[in-house]
Amino acid sequence: MLPLVPVVVCCALAAITAVCVIAMRRPVYVAVALLGHSLSLAALYLALAAQFSAVAQTLIYSGAIVVLFLIVVALLPSGGAEQTSWARIGAGAAVLVAMLAALATAVAASGLAHAEPETFSVEQVGAPLFAELLLPFELTAPLLLAAIVAAIALWRRHEVRRDGDDEGAHT
């Protein structure tokens, strides 16, 4: 049986911070809300006895991705409040209501089996990565490499074009 109180607290924190992520207007606040969301999800994984997922979530999401977001917030010119229109907010609310209705119907129709709690060691979590999931696992390496090369290529193309503009302005 899962401990109910920690699960409820972590779920509430995750839901509140998720609302903050879409409701806050300053990008820095949004990044901090995403950090809180990621950490509350890591705590929820601990309550679910999925220690490896909790550590991975903390390291990769809180440690790497949120920091990457913060760096880009600092680099972009407009760090100020976002100007959004009422039409956009209405569209977002419509999507929220429609998706909630659709997904709630789908989830309510599917039953949840209730198994005995089982804790998986890192060895047990890693075993499928070298058996059934070998191909996706190996494909993550070229995926990450392609992402790095794409990021550098996008940046370099921008730099080269800007240098060309500067030369054109001088001559």
Place this chain on the structure above:
Amino acid sequence: MSFLPEPIIVATAVFIFCCGAAGVAMRKNPIGLLMSVELMINAAILVMVLGSRVHAQPMGQSVALLVLVLGAAEAVVGLALALAVFRRRELVDVDGPQEIRG
């Protein structure tokens, strides 16, 4: 009536996913938009970890790790695009750039 934790977690995941979808529809700032996508990925990972526990199989957590890596790659490319397009613009708005049309 007693509350079971598993349905609460599924309901939370559904809510987080819907929040992310609403954020994608609502945001004009590319960073807020990418963060909403991250919310949706997080909700999917939460369901995978819960499914791994409910069905007593470690496969769910292994797939969750792969999805985590996928989210990292998506964030890198998305943020590089946002930087390349919006670094020299006054208005940071995803509806603004017309040169990447088509």
